[in-house]
Amino acid sequence: MANYPENILSISDIEKIIDGEDIVDIYNHNLSGxxxxxxxxxxxxxxxxxxxxxxNKINYANYIMWVLATPVVIIFGKQFFIKAWKQIRYFTTNVDTLVALSTGTAYIVSVFNTFYPSFWAGKGLEAYVYFEVSAVIVAFVLLGRYLEYKAKRNITVAIKQLIGLQPSTATVFKDGQLIKTPIKDIRIGDEIFVRPGERIAVDGKITRGGSFINESMISGEAMPVEKNEGKKVYAGTVNEANSFYFEAYKVGRNTLIGQIVKMVQDGESSRIPVIKAVDKVSSIFIPIIGITAIVTFFTWLLFSPDDGFTQGLSSMIAVLIMACPCALGLATPTAIMAGIDNGAANGILIKGDEALENAKKLTAVVLDKTGTITEGIFRVTDMKWLTEATPELKGILYRIESYSEHPLANAVRTYIRDDMRAEPDMKVSSLSGRGLMGETVSRKYYVGTSKLLEEYQVEISDKEKKWIDRETEKSNTIVLFACETALLAIIAITDAVKETSLSAIDRMKRAGLKLYMLTGDSKRSADMTAGKAGIDTENVMAGALPAGKAAFIKALREQGETVAMTGDGINDVGALAMADVSVAMGKGSDIAMEVAQVTVVSSDLNKLVQTINLSKITTRTIHQNLFWAFIFNAIGIPVAAGILFPVNGFLLEPLFAGIVMALSSVTVIGNSLLLRKKPI
Structure with a gap:
């Protein structure tokens, strides 16, 4: 198998993160080791x-070298021997097998020659030692693995930014008291109290109270969801309104945060098809090298009776060292890690192995609407006043909306902030699921839906209803502002198409990609958004349910298209799993991010274009590395075996075989590291 670096996170590391430790601190600790x-x-x-x-001719030189080489091979290189033994037990081989075989052979022969030189002296031969060979191989392979692991730093930092602030404690209600409790100590069945503005620590069901929860990490929608008794809440989501109690039913690695960490672990150890090819070649290559080394030894023994044993042993060790496929093993993972590092530096978290292989072959891109093409941030597009829009009325509206953290309320406050006067003294209360009510000394005011106004018998004229219908058909959300006797203002709020989406869609169209849009909205609303974004309305699927989205992707693939799907919610999961390349937006649900091969932290569609470019340059770098690694082995092994000796008397010593092997690995690593800085 290819020579992979150590995993970013072990099982114990995952437990530490869930218990509240910083993922970057854990990474830095591992990197330091x-x-x-x-x-x-x-x-x-x-x-x-x-x-x-x-x-090398001084007294006790061999003993000094033995003292210096032993810690390197036995202590720092023990991982290779442990992994090689595990492979042998299951009758398989990998790069660790050859590293252990070459360094182990050189070390054991050197120890024997150091302590029993008389064995060779009796045969008139010199007892050579190869301590430097075994130590140098271990040191350079460790260097390669350190460089690979170091290349993962940016993706680790980016993931920390993605999952946001993870609560380390929660307030548990126990024995009639509220007790601040570490997350690791929370158990299923515990009742937890959540205040406004707090992030929910574990998954559970509301037992008392209710609120509006920002579940953008689950649904991708910016609009908070109303939650009452019996409704589920999820770790990582934010309470934006009232205090409530909920009962924990998922804790630890089973929560939303735990699933994101699992995504990191799975993505870091994934493989693309070219890696699988290297694994297959390596499994055949290593036994062949073993046979070649044995044949080399006996050939020297047969054709050079006088010093054949010594030269044969030396050449056999040189073959094993030269054949050590460190360059081959480093060719793919260093390029992949450099590509991942480049992506992370640009806000692209690459999980799926096939993503880097398939992105360059895309012919069609399917886009979800909300949060992908649109901003997911609400803005006031129009405000129709039915009375004089005085600063005093705007101040009352602002004061009422200040009571709520709802995105619609924030949009209204932003829109009228500069035109109002001082906020009046008034009592504001929430009317669950309908809106808000503000009371001054002399009058009551309402902000909310048409149902709220019907409840308080505030009439809406037919003319205003038509205006509301027109705005609704434009995909706008309507907020009404009224007093006890009359409607005062109608506010149209929209989730606008992102400027970055416009530029990204234009770039993809110019690249020859076919663009499609899926949404659960009405056909008219979907067509209007598609028209603004520059997508042909014939390529729009409106009213799409989860099964319909997945079927749409499947149909495109059956037509011969290589398809990328972008989405952010649970309803996109089926389509994401069906696509050749799946991309989740950074505000998407945990399930969507787990299924997707690529996560775009900033939710900028231009990152999909960059992912395609990154796929092309990463694959090209891998092919370059593999070419040089195979050429090196093809030329170096015969020379190490002594093929030039009959021609010009040249024989490659094991020491120089180790140096050449190390230089080859450094060349491959250097070529891969250049990828980290290439513009995409």
Missing amino acids: LKKNCIYAMLFCIPLLVIVILF
Whole structure:
């Protein structure tokens, strides 16, 4: 298998994150451990190489080199031998097998020759040692893995930004008291109290009270959802209105936050098809190298009776060292990690393995509407006053809307902020699910829906109803402002098409991609949004249910299209799973992000265009790395076996085989790291 770096997160790391520890702190701790191992190995290798090159004839040189090499091989390199043993037990091989075989052989032979040189002296031969070879291989492979792991830093930071502020404690109601409790100590069945503005710590069901919950991480919709007794609430969502109690029914890794962390773990260890090809080649390559090494030894023994044993052993070790496919093993993962790092630096979190393989082949892109094409942020598009729009009335409206954190209320406040006078003293109360009521000394005012006005017998004329109908057909949301006796103002609020969506759609059209839009809105509303965005209305599916969206993607694929789907809600999950490349917006649900291969932190569609470009340059870098790695092995192994010896007497010593092998790995890593800074 390819030579992968250590996982970003172990199972114990996941538990720590769920318990409230910072993912970046855990990553830095793991990176620090890898860095220390790499530095210590290098520090031991430096004097070892100095002795080999300049002082190999001094007394006790072999013993000094043994002391220097042993910590590198036994302590810092033990992971290779442990993993190789696990592979052998199941009759499989990977790169760790060859690293362990080459370094282990060089080390054991060197220890034997150090302590029993008389064995060779009796045969008239010199007892060579290869401590520097075993240590240098371990040090360079550790360096490669450190560089790969380091390349994951940006994606770790970006994921931290995505999941936002994770609450470390919650207020549990126990024995008649409210007790601040760490998340790790919360159990299923605990009753938890949530204040306005607080983030919900675990998944549960409301037992007392009710509120409006911002569930943008679940549905992708900016509009808070009203929740009453018996309704479910989810970890990571925000309470925007009233205090309430809920009973925990999912804790730990089963919550929304736990699923996001799992997405990180799964995505970090995923593989693209070219990696699978490398794995297959490596499983065949390694046994062949073992046979080649044995044949090399016996060939020297047969054709050079005098010093065949020594030269054969030396050449066999050189073959094993030269064949160590560090460059081959590093070719793909370093490019993938550099590509992931480049994506993360640009706000693109790449999880799916096929995403980097398929993005460059896309022919069609299907876009969800809300939060993908549109902003997901509400703005006032029109405000029709039915009386004189005095600063005093605007101040009353502003005061009432200030009581709510609802996105519609925020849109109204933003719109009238500069035109109002001081807010009057008044009592404001929430009318659950309908709107707000404000009371001054002399009058009551209402802000909400038409149902609220009907309830308080405030009439709406036919003329105003027609105006409301027209605005509704434009996909606008209507908010009404009234006093006890008359309607005062009608406010039209919309979720506008993002400027970035307009530019991204134009870029995709110019690239020859076919564009489609799916939405649950009415056909007329959907067509209007599509027209603004520059999408052909014939490519719009309105009133789409989850099954319909998935069927739409399936139909496109059956027509021979390579399809990308972008979405953010639970209703998009089926379509995301069906697509060749699935993209979730950063404000999407946990399930959508888990299913999707790519998450766009900023919800900017231009990032999809960048993902396509990144796919092209990453795949090109992988192919370059594989070419040089295979060429290196194809040329180096015969030379190490001694094929040039009959021609010009050249024989590659194991030390120089190790140096050449290391330089090849450095070349591959360097080529991959260039990808991190390439513009996309």
